[in-house]
Amino acid sequence: MALTGRAALIAMIGAVAVLLAPRPAYAVLGLLLVLAALVALDLLLAGPVRPLRFRRGGERRMRLGETAEIELIVENPGRRRVRGVLRDAWPPSAGAAPRRLPLDVPAGERRRLIVRLTPTRRGDREAVAVTVRSLGPLGVAARQGSHRVPWSVRVLPPFLSRKHLPARLSRLRELEGRHPALIRGQGTEFDSLREYVPGDDVRSIDWRATARRSDVMVRTWRPERDRRVLIVLDTGRTSAGRVGTAPLLQPPGTPGPPRDAAGWPRLDWSMDAALLLAALATRAGDRVDFLAHDRTVRAWTSGNSRTETLTALVNAMAPLDAELVESDAESMVAAVLSRARHRCLVVLLTDLNPAAMDEGLLPVLPQLATRHLVLVAAVADPRVAAMAAGRGSAESVYDAAAAEHLRAERARLTARLRRHGCEVVDALPDDLAPSLADAYLTLKSTGRL
Amino acid sequence: MTLTATPPPAGAGTTAPGTSTSPTAATLWRRGRGVLAAALLVLVVAALTVLATGTNAPGAPLDPRDATPDGGRALAEILGDRGVRVERVSGIEEIMRLDGPDTQILLTDTSHLSTSDVTRLVQGRSDLLIAGPVAALSRLAPEARPKAQAVARSREPGCALPAAVRAGSVYLGGIAFTTPRGAVGCYPSDDGPTLVRTTGARTVTVTGDNGFMSNRRLAEDGNAALAINLAGAKPVLAWVVEPDREQGGTGTPGSGRATLGELIPAQVPWAVVQLGVALLLAALWRGRRLGPVVAERLPVAVRAAETVEGRGRLYRARRARDRAAATLRAATAARIAPRLGLAGDAGPDSIIAATALRTGQDPRWVHSVMYGPTPADDAGLVALAGHLDTLERQVREP
Numbered sequence: 001m002a003l004t005g006r007a008a009l010i011a012m013i014g015a016v017a018v019l020l021a022p023r024p025a026y027a028v029l030g031l032l033l034v035l036a037a038l039v040a041l042d043l044l045l046a047g048p049v050r051p052l053r054f055r056r057g058g059e060r061r062m063r064l065g066e067t068a069e070i071e072l073i074v075e076n077p078g079r080r081r082v083r084g085v086l087r088d089a090w091p092p093s094a095g096a097a098p099r100r101l102p103l104d105v106p107a108g109e110r111r112r113l114i115v116r117l118t119p120t121r122r123g124d125r126e127a128v129a130v131t132v133r134s135l136g137p138l139g140v141a142a143r144q145g146s147h148r149v150p151w152s153v154r155v156l157p158p159f160l161s162r163k164h165l166p167a168r169l170s171r172l173r174e175l176e177g178r179h180p181a182l183i184r185g186q187g188t189e190f191d192s193l194r195e196y197v198p199g200d201d202v203r204s205i206d207w208r209a210t211a212r213r214s215d216v217m218v219r220t221w222r223p224e225r226d227r228r229v230l231i232v233l234d235t236g237r238t239s240a241g242r243v244g245t246a247p248l249l250q251p252p253g254t255p256g257p258p259r260d261a262a263g264w265p266r267l268d269w270s271m272d273a274a275l276l277l278a279a280l281a282t283r284a285g286d287r288v289d290f291l292a293h294d295r296t297v298r299a300w301t302s303g304n305s306r307t308e309t310l311t312a313l314v315n316a317m318a319p320l321d322a323e324l325v326e327s328d329a330e331s332m333v334a335a336v337l338s339r340a341r342h343r344c345l346v347v348l349l350t351d352l353n354p355a356a357m358d359e360g361l362l363p364v365l366p367q368l369a370t371r372h373l374v375l376v377a378a379v380a381d382p383r384v385a386a387m388a389a390g391r392g393s394a395e396s397v398y399d400a401a402a403a404e405h406l407r408a409e410r411a412r413l414t415a416r417l418r419r420h421g422c423e424v425v426d427a428l429p430d431d432l433a434p435s436l437a438d439a440y441l442t443l444k445s446t447g448r449l
Numbered sequence: 450m451t452l453t454a455t456p457p458p459a460g461a462g463t464t465a466p467g468t469s470t471s472p473t474a475a476t477l478w479r480r481g482r483g484v485l486a487a488a489l490l491v492l493v494v495a496a497l498t499v500l501a502t503g504t505n506a507p508g509a510p511l512d513p514r515d516a517t518p519d520g521g522r523a524l525a526e527i528l529g530d531r532g533v534r535v536e537r538v539s540g541i542e543e544i545m546r547l548d549g550p551d552t553q554i555l556l557t558d559t560s561h562l563s564t565s566d567v568t569r570l571v572q573g574r575s576d577l578l579i580a581g582p583v584a585a586l587s588r589l590a591p592e593a594r595p596k597a598q599a600v601a602r603s604r605e606p607g608c609a610l611p612a613a614v615r616a617g618s619v620y621l622g623g624i625a626f627t628t629p630r631g632a633v634g635c636y637p638s639d640d641g642p643t644l645v646r647t648t649g650a651r652t653v654t655v656t657g658d659n660g661f662m663s664n665r666r667l668a669e670d671g672n673a674a675l676a677i678n679l680a681g682a683k684p685v686l687a688w689v690v691e692p693d694r695e696q697g698g699t700g701t702p703g704s705g706r707a708t709l710g711e712l713i714p715a716q717v718p719w720a721v722v723q724l725g726v727a728l729l730l731a732a733l734w735r736g737r738r739l740g741p742v743v744a745e746r747l748p749v750a751v752r753a754a755e756t757v758e759g760r761g762r763l764y765r766a767r768r769a770r771d772r773a774a775a776t777l778r779a780a781t782a783a784r785i786a787p788r789l790g791l792a793g794d795a796g797p798d799s800i801i802a803a804t805a806l807r808t809g810q811d812p813r814w815v816h817s818v819m820y821g822p823t824p825a826d827d828a829g830l831v832a833l834a835g836h837l838d839t840l841e842r843q844v845r846e847p
Contacts, residue, residue, distance in 0.1 A: 002737040003730055011727035015720045024719030031723065035730075050469045091745040100739060121748065129470060131740030145471035146740055241753030263752065321748060351753075383754035387761070388780075394827035397834045399761035401773035404780040406757050411783070 001043055002133055002142045010035060010140070035140075042136025047082030049132045049145035052105075056127070061154040061315075064122055065248045068153060072113045072130065076105040084135040084142055088115045094125040094153070103132060119155040122268070123319050126152040156314040157268065160247055161276040161433030168280050168437045175445050193217045225285035227449040228344030229440075230372075231274045231313075232336060235320055236294040236327030238351035239267040243381050244429035264429070267322045269379045270349035273433040277347060278313050280437050282306045284444060290316055291339065293332045294323050302339065329360035333368050345373045345449055347436070352378040352426055354409040365420050373448060375423040377436050380410075382428050511557045511580070511659055513537050513688050518665035524676050525688065531677065534685045539692040541566040548573045553683040557659050559585040561691050575687065576652040578679055580659035582624055592629035592647050593655045597640035599625040601658050603670055608635035610646060612678035616671035623658030654679055770830050771823045778819055781837045785844045808843040815840065 014031040021027035053075040059068035076082050086103040090096040095118035105111045119125060131146045193209050196216035209217040233239075242263035278288045288309050292299035299316040327350070336346060346368060350361070368374055388403035390396030414424045423443065427435040443449055472480070513525035513535060525535045538544050541562060544554060552575040559567065567585045570577075579589060586595070601622030606613040613619075613635040625641040628634035631649075634642025643657035661672040662680075680686055764773050786795050789803040797820050804819070805812040818840055824830040 003734045005731070005734050008727050008731035008734050011723065011730050015723040015727060018720040018723045019716050021716065024716040028719050028723050028726075032726065035726075050471065050473075054468060085739065087739045089740045089743050091743050093745060093747075128743050129741055133739055144737070144739070145469055147468040148470050149468060240749045241751050241755075243753045265748070266753065324749060381753050381757075383752070384757050387754070387757060391834050391838065392831070394831055395761075395765055397777075397827075397831050398764040398769075398773055399758065400834065401764055401776045402757050402761035405760065405776045408776070408780060408783065 002144045003039070004135070004139055004142060006138075007035060007039060007140045010038070038138060039141040042138045042141040043143060044136075045080070045138075046084075046136035046141070046143045047076065047080040047105075047107075047134045048078050049082070049134050049143050051078050052076055052082065052132060052147065054130055054147055054149040056149055056151045058151075059117075059153060061156055061318075062117070062119070063156050064119060064158040067116050067118045070115045070117060070127075070151060070153070072115060072149070073110055074103065074105055074113065074132075075110040076107060079107050081106045082132070082134045084133045086113065086133075087131045088113075089128040089131065090115075090117065091125055091128065093121045093123075094119050117153060119153070122155050122157055122317075123321065124152050124154050126150070154315070154318050156318045157271045157275065158248060159272065159275045159314065161272045162279065164276055164434045164437060165279055168276070168434070168441065169283055171441055172280065172284050172444075175441065192220055194220060224444070224447060224449055227286045227444075228289065228340065228342060229277070229281045229286050229347060230289045230291060230336065230340050230344050231278065231347045232332065232349065233267070233270055233274060233290070233292040233299075233317075233320070234294065234327050234332075234348070234350035235267060235292050235298050235322055236350075236356075237322065237324050238327070238353045238356055239270065240265055240322035240324060241351070241381075242266075243269060243379050243383075247430075265322055266351055266379045267320065269429045269432055270377070271317050271320075273377060273436045274317075274347070274349055275310065275313060276433040276437050277440055279310055280440060282309045286449070288313070289339070289344075291335060292316070292320050293327070293335055295325055295328045295331065297335050298323075300339070326356065327360060330364050333364045336368060337371065340372060343372055345375060345440075345443065347375045347377060347440075349377050352376070352410045352413050352424075354413050357413055362416065362420075365417070365422065369421045373423070373443070374421070375425065375436075375439060375443070376417055377425040377427075377432065377439075379432050380426050380428050385428070511662060512690050516664065518663065520664050521662055521688075523664045523667050524662050524673075524680065527673070527677060528681050528686060531681055532684070533681045536685065536687050537690055538687050539690050541569055544687055544689060545569060545573065547685060547687045548575050549685075550574055551683055552576070552685040552687055553578055553680070554687045554689060555580065555680055556583055556589070556689050557581055557662075558689075558691060559583045559589075562689075574651060576683055577654070578682075579653070579655045580662060581656065582658075586655070590645075590647065590653045590655050592632060593626045593645040593653075595624045596627050597625045597638075599623060599638035599640060599643055599657060601660055604636040604638070604643065606635050607637050608633055608642070610635050610644075612675060612682075613644065616674035616678060618670045619672055619675045620661045620666055620670055621656065621658055623656070623660075625657065626655065652682075768827070770827070774823050774830060774833055777834055777837055781841050782819060785841055788844050804840065804844060807847050808840065809847075810840070810843070 011031070014027075014035075017031070018024050018027045055073040055075070056070060057073070058070040062068040070088075072086075072088055074082075074086070081104070083104045085100045087100045088096060097116050097118065101113050101115070103111070103113070117125070127150060129146045130149050131144065133142045133144045135142045193206060194217065196205060196218050200218050204218045204220070206217050206219045209219075243266055244263050246264045274290070278290070281288050285306075287306075288304075289302040290299065290313050291297065298320055301312045301316045304312045340346070348361075365374065384403045384406055387396075387399045388407060390400045390403075410426060414426060417424050423439060425432070425435050425439050510519045511521040513521050514537065516522045525537075528535050536543075536547055538547065539561070547554075554570070554573070554575050555578045557580050562570070562585065567588055571588060577589060579586065582595070583589070586593070599622045601620060603618050604621050605618050606616070608614075610633050619636060621636045621643045622638065623643060625638045625643055626634065626645045628642055628645060629647065632645055632647040635644040635646075636642060644655070646652065646654045656679075660666050661669075662676045667673045667676065763769070782800060783793065785804065786793055786800060789800070789807060791799060791803060797816075801812055801815050801819060804810070805815050808815075818833065818836045824833050
């Protein structure tokens with residue numbers, strides 16, 4: 001049960017009555033009895049909450065930054081009208097609005113309510129409980145009860161870097177020689193012979209074939225297809241650090257980290273880059289697998305058809321969060337080696353953290369690099385770049401020295417990785433996805449896949 | 450896929466009737482009956498304890514009803530057993546109603562009696578037993594004037610007063626009095642007797658202290674004997690105590706001095722009670738939550754740059770100019786070497802020579818900037834950073 005403001009108001013007005021009453025003690029007692037009677041009557045006449053029936057519908061998955069509508073159908077099988085308020089409780093980061101909905105369901109009817117979710121984080125959000133407060137006819141007291149009406153919404157990574165996709169796809173078409181500009185395809189795999197059309201690069205004329213036929217023939221090339229790309233996402237502690245500024249505007253008043261720490265975790269930037277790479281690679285005819293690992297395998301998708309790859313990837317990524325444990329590079333390499341039998345491009349999305357890399361990845365990297373082509377991609381911190389440029393006061397120069405120290409360490413680490421035959425992409429958060437895509441296209445055009 | 454519990458397909462009907470998570474009345478009863486039983490047990494035990502120990506009305510010191518160590522219940526009971534009518538009185542009207550030659554008035558405190566009340570006491574016919582220092586002593590017993598303080602301890606009678614002689618040594622002290630002519634002084638201290646009795650139209654007995662009458666001291670020495678001899682001298686003892694607080698304004702003597710409590714109408718306290726009820730209801734109204742509190746696992750919020758900021762602060766705290774300068778110089782060298790067409794591991798001499806050639810600066814100055822001594826102070830470090838920037842800019846845009 002629950003009381004309303006009216007009960008308190010009646011008691012307050014009663015205080016004035018007590019002031020004027022000839023026998024105040026009896027007045028107080030009488031008022032208490034009257035109030036108790038009103039509350040009891042109201043509770044008796046209020047529509048019951050327990051027999052209410054609920055059904056849900058609406059979105060099952062959504063991208064971060066979008067708003068989804070969840071509908072809640074309330075059916076009142078009882079004989080009394082249920083009038084009051086309803087709260088559909090979701091976790092705070094689901095951003096459910098409005099917080100409470102007015103409810104008025106006549107006996108034997110049903111009503112449809114809409115709750116809008118604007119999540120502030122990735123992951124699975126589950127409905128907790130539906131609570132109904134059913135007011136009595138006098139509005140003094142209400143019956144209250146909760147129902148469990150399960151529903152879960154998977155909040156997918158936003159894939160903001162898809163704006164870079166058209167430019168990369170057009171570069172890919174250039175590689176494949178299918179570009180309208182009719183320049184010679186830069187691929188390395190012989191595709192076919194076709195007749196010369198004006199505008200073709202004369203260097204691609206195949207004279208031997210021309211001699212055999214009466215027409216001038218040109219060779220066309222295309223990049224290798226059906227290669228394998230394995231994206232490995234490090235979900236260890238180094239991925240938890242927040243970098244840059246969150247590209248999605250957080251509505252004010254939402255729970256979460258304070259404003260000054262409101263960047264995005266490295267993990268999310270890495271996911272964004274991984275999604276662009278996956279989208280590009282599937283269009284280029286390569287097969288994309290995905291592995292998330294810290295001390296154990298956290299997610300693994302493989303063998304998806306080209307059209308389903310991206311969906312499978314966002315689904316696997318959505319519930320991932322950075323764990324506060326040191327990543328186990330040895331077991332990661334073992335996991336990769338056991339899963340990737342053929343040679344493939346292993347894209348390792350991690351942080352170039354000298355301490356963690358020295359003891360973790362570097363000792364086991366040769367095992368991986370001998371069988372596969374390894375590309376290490378890391379998010380650089382724009383704050384470090386800003387600190388390195390700091391001048392003017394002693395404080396900022398000391399900070400600049402610290403930032404330069406870190407950059408020198410990263411540069412040394414990059415050099416060591418390159419000596420092992422790895423490709424390294426170290427870019428600021430906003431540039432990571434396009435840089436990684438460009439690195440992939442370069443590898444593809446040079447036939448190193 | 451880890452999506453949980455798909456909803457029932459449309460048309461399959463509603464969710465099962467058991468979706469309610471609120472406890473039913475039966476559940477509440479099952480859950481709460483243990484607590485209820487425990488509370489009931491505690492109440493019963495407390496009630497039994499109170500009944501077994503009996504009532505113990507607390508009051509002012511030397512109240513005939515009070516059984517605490519400071520009370521006078523033991524003396525009152527003994528006197529009652531010996532046939533003395535002990536009347537517990539407080540108001541002057543009550544006292545004067547008992548006034549007569551067969552009555553003795555016992556005063557331990559006169560602070561609640563007004564001047565006119567004391568005047569009526571002085572004019573009365575009863576004997577007076579004044580125990581301990583009372584405010585109106587100079588008017589009630591003008592002959593016995595306080596002379597000095599005396600330590601309360603066991604004293605010998607040292608006089609011919611029968612009541613004192615029979616009692617023997619008594620725990621007495623408080624005030625030493627002057628002994629007026631015609632009066633008897635007993636239990637002398639160094640400065641004078643601590644018990645004085647004047648006899649005339651009425652007998653007035655004054656003691657310097659009333660501790661010997663209390664429950665605590667009554668059993669020691671001859672305290673009980675002296676107390677009984679003094680207080681039981683007359684068939685009726687009017688034992689004056691402070692008026693009980695519950696008696697309210699009506700019993701207070703001196704009708705002109707109404708307290709604040711008397712001036713407030715009786716309705717006001719009840720209206721306050723009613724307001725309290727309203728407040729309680731408002732608290733229940735606002736305090737009732739609509740549904741559960743939803744907890745959630747929050748992600749860590751650590752800025753990745755924190756370690757770098759920490760290192761910068763360490764440099765600053767230790768004034769590590771050597772490390773800071775070396776790092777900045779190395780970073781500049783690493784950046785300008787490729788622009789000068791040198792390998793990354795080129796030696797200082799080749800870098801200095803190439804830089805001086807490109808920028809037209811004095812090689813000695815370039816050397817002092819790139820490989821010179823550690824700056825002596827923070828200002829030197831700031832200046833060095835500026836010089837390195839200048840050099841780098843000049844190499845980039847000769």
